[in-house]
Amino acid sequence: MSAPYDARWKPGREDRRALMLVVLLPLLLALPGLVGLLKADPMLYLGALGLDVQPGLVRGSPYIDPNSGYSTQALGYLSAWMWLKGMVPWWNHYVGIGLPLAAEYQAGSFFPLSFLLMLPRGMAWQQVALQILAGLGTYGLLRQMGMGRLAATSGALLYAFNGTLAWFAHASAAPVPFLPWFLWGIERIAIHARNAQTGGWGMFTFAMAMSLLASFPETAYLSGLLGLGWAIVRGFQLPAAARFAFAKGIVAGGLTGIAIAAPQVYSFLDYLRHADIGEHGERFAHEAMNVMSIPQSLVAPYFLGPIFSYVDGKHEFLFHLWGPIGGYVTLALLSVAFAGFWIRRDAIGWLLFLWCVAALLRTFGFPGISHLWNLIPGVSLAAIYRYICPSWEMAMVLLAMRALDGLAKGEIDARKARTAALAMTCVAFGVAAWIGATKLWPLIADVRGLRNWAVGSMAIAATLAIAAAAYIHRGTRGARALAILLVGEAMLMSWIPMLGNPRGGQIDMQAVQFLRDHLGLQRFYTLGPFQPNYGAYFRLASVNYNVLPNSKKWHLWVQNQLDQKADSVVFNGLRGGPDSQAEMLKRHRRMYEEVGTRFVLTNPNSNPFAPGDPVKLVYQDPIMDIYELLGAKQYFDSVGAHCTFSATHRDTVLADCSEPDRVVRRELFYPGWSATLGGAPVAIEEHLDLFQSVKVPAGKSEIRFSYAPHHIGWAWLAALAGLLVSIGVPLVRRARR
Numbered sequence: 001m002s003a004p005y006d007a008r009w010k011p012g013r014e015d016r017r018a019l020m021l022v023v024l025l026p027l028l029l030a031l032p033g034l035v036g037l038l039k040a041d042p043m044l045y046l047g048a049l050g051l052d053v054q055p056g057l058v059r060g061s062p063y064i065d066p067n068s069g070y071s072t073q074a075l076g077y078l079s080a081w082m083w084l085k086g087m088v089p090w091w092n093h094y095v096g097i098g099l100p101l102a103a104e105y106q107a108g109s110f111f112p113l114s115f116l117l118m119l120p121r122g123m124a125w126q127q128v129a130l131q132i133l134a135g136l137g138t139y140g141l142l143r144q145m146g147m148g149r150l151a152a153t154s155g156a157l158l159y160a161f162n163g164t165l166a167w168f169a170h171a172s173a174a175p176v177p178f179l180p181w182f183l184w185g186i187e188r189i190a191i192h193a194r195n196a197q198t199g200g201w202g203m204f205t206f207a208m209a210m211s212l213l214a215s216f217p218e219t220a221y222l223s224g225l226l227g228l229g230w231a232i233v234r235g236f237q238l239p240a241a242a243r244f245a246f247a248k249g250i251v252a253g254g255l256t257g258i259a260i261a262a263p264q265v266y267s268f269l270d271y272l273r274h275a276d277i278g279e280h281g282e283r284f285a286h287e288a289m290n291v292m293s294i295p296q297s298l299v300a301p302y303f304l305g306p307i308f309s310y311v312d313g314k315h316e317f318l319f320h321l322w323g324p325i326g327g328y329v330t331l332a333l334l335s336v337a338f339a340g341f342w343i344r345r346d347a348i349g350w351l352l353f354l355w356c357v358a359a360l361l362r363t364f365g366f367p368g369i370s371h372l373w374n375l376i377p378g379v380s381l382a383a384i385y386r387y388i389c390p391s392w393e394m395a396m397v398l399l400a401m402r403a404l405d406g407l408a409k410g411e412i413d414a415r416k417a418r419t420a421a422l423a424m425t426c427v428a429f430g431v432a433a434w435i436g437a438t439k440l441w442p443l444i445a446d447v448r449g450l451r452n453w454a455v456g457s458m459a460i461a462a463t464l465a466i467a468a469a470a471y472i473h474r475g476t477r478g479a480r481a482l483a484i485l486l487v488g489e490a491m492l493m494s495w496i497p498m499l500g501n502p503r504g505g506q507i508d509m510q511a512v513q514f515l516r517d518h519l520g521l522q523r524f525y526t527l528g529p530f531q532p533n534y535g536a537y538f539r540l541a542s543v544n545y546n547v548l549p550n551s552k553k554w555h556l557w558v559q560n561q562l563d564q565k566a567d568s569v570v571f572n573g574l575r576g577g578p579d580s581q582a583e584m585l586k587r588h589r590r591m592y593e594e595v596g597t598r599f600v601l602t603n604p605n606s607n608p609f610a611p612g613d614p615v616k617l618v619y620q621d622p623i624m625d626i627y628e629l630l631g632a633k634q635y636f637d638s639v640g641a642h643c644t645f646s647a648t649h650r651d652t653v654l655a656d657c658s659e660p661d662r663v664v665r666r667e668l669f670y671p672g673w674s675a676t677l678g679g680a681p682v683a684i685e686e687h688l689d690l691f692q693s694v695k696v697p698a699g700k701s702e703i704r705f706s707y708a709p710h711h712i713g714w715a716w717l718a719a720l721a722g723l724l725v726s727i728g729v730p731l732v733r734r735a736r737r
Helices: 011-032 042-046 067-083 111-118 121-142 149-160 165-168 176-193 200-211 217-237 238-262 260-274 291-299 317-322 331-343 347-363 369-373 389-409 414-444 448-473 475-498 508-518 552-562 581-587 590-594 711-736
Strands: 050-054 504-507 523-526 598-601 617-622 625-628 637-640 643-649 653-659 659-666 672-679 679-684 684-685 692-696 699-707
Touching: 011 121, 011 149, 011 475, 042 050, 042 067, 042 504, 042 659, 067 111, 067 121, 111 121, 121 165, 121 176, 121 331, 121 389, 149 347, 149 369, 149 389, 149 475, 165 475, 165 504, 165 581, 176 217, 176 238, 176 389, 200 217, 200 238, 200 711, 217 347, 217 389, 217 523, 238 260, 238 659, 238 711, 260 448, 260 653, 291 317, 291 331, 291 448, 291 679, 331 347, 331 448, 331 475, 347 369, 389 414, 389 475, 414 448, 448 475, 504 508, 508 598, 508 617, 508 625, 508 684, 552 590, 581 590, 581 637, 590 598, 590 625, 625 653, 637 653, 643 659, 659 699, 692 699
Parallel strands: 523 598
Antiparallel strands: 050 504, 598 625, 617 625, 637 659, 643 653, 653 699, 659 692, 672 679, 672 699, 684 692
């Protein structure tokens, strides 16, 4: 199992039942959300638009990161809608003063699975699709590595229900399924090279392209580092005469995959020149998770209850334990994985083991380890402690399946494997118990629910780990029971957060319809209801934003003119205190009007304005009050007030001017915008350090605006070339045969 096999594995009739199981079990587990028994809709609990929301069957949140709603659902839906309308989703008119959309990356504008968001309960469908893809890729990888159907099926389901996909549904989870496909692709290239053939890199190309298109470069890059290590090991295992062909296949497949993803990648890199990247700079270079998260990460995932379930009052510190975590394994899987390494310490075993050790030491801030990791280009910019988790989860699944497969085939010493599993059980459980008893228990012992989750989850983790060791000791007879135990536990751990989805509720469509009927091309600003980016979902423009990266120009303008305390990533109207966003609105109302803010949304009976301000209450319901700013500027305006406008769309306007003037378009002045006047190109100039403006003559003029990143044509050409190569080369080879 150490060296790459000589033959390429293909699914046969004997694999059908296993593959059906890999597809059907994620569907079965997600069924309550897919059919609507549970409302797997982040908008209900994140968008501040939910009416009569009924809590889920368990306390807490379904996912750790709220960007499952703000980015994936809201902006992903907009991207898919634009594609279906025949528009490339380059620009988002509906957030801030207008911002790049595809270049923001987290929207998944070029990710094929984003189209699932157009379906009813689309978030649930996208999540189950990610799990199925993860499972199928892992099954193929394990079969290619020579493992039997029992180990391949078990490993596929373990990775399908891995800790990252259980706790995350936003952009960072999207690349997770493509890591096993990536490794499988390397195996296929190695097989061709061993057989003195070139090629076999089609799957590698697919995995590379999909990882890059899957809306989160940090996860893709960190997982790719494991793939790089895998490729290096396989390269050294090949005969010297085959290494050049292997390297050539890796380079060809990688470059072709990058070429296919070029429009997405180029637009992102181009945006970074004009963007604020928040804390993705010096802060993450040495940041790590608190060691108090070890019990959750490596032993008992629900040691502190379901996600964010007890984060209130004096236990708010638990938020800071949940927030940075990126996934988990259970004590049973950890112990079996160590057994798999101990009994098969070959090259791949050492690679996987050392990757886990290095990743976990970095995750929990072992002294000096961050300096070594930061020698790798780009790592210091990433929140590595959070987004490296899928790779060490994958490594542990592969190690564990090496043990399971050896048991099933009678190829390993069951007693030695059991001893290794029990040793890891004692060490990991002991560390977690010590941390829990000395650091966490004094902080949580006063809450009955927390005490029960802590004690109960540790007891279950220990029981299942000991049972796993007992099944290992039984050798071949215990292999199937061990597989059922590991997979059953993984499914249960993955199912618990699903139960946090609301049991009922509906979106406040009456308020949405009011804005649709009255907002026009102007904007609204929220102090709570209708949270940022969900305006984009309904194609209603909001001054608020929740994006990363963000335009430097827009953020600086906000700080200088609207809100001196505004954050570059989240501007959601919820900041309190003496410099609250409500107070800033009161102070700078005229500048909010300048950016075209017509309506201000507040919580019921929360008027933020001073007596005498020119505002009017125009709408009320149980969720929000809506005030109209009577001095709000129009989206299209003219400097000299000599023009009248007719426009139903933000990109086209008919101006009728009594004399020459300058038309102002309240959209971000940003590289890549172009305009035509009567069909002829016309220069766009900057107005008030923020907006776009165009000179127009007297009379009637039609002005059309369009946006695409500078030089994007080269990226499209690269994508076309990549697709032609990935499709054409296999066809040519078949023809030659």
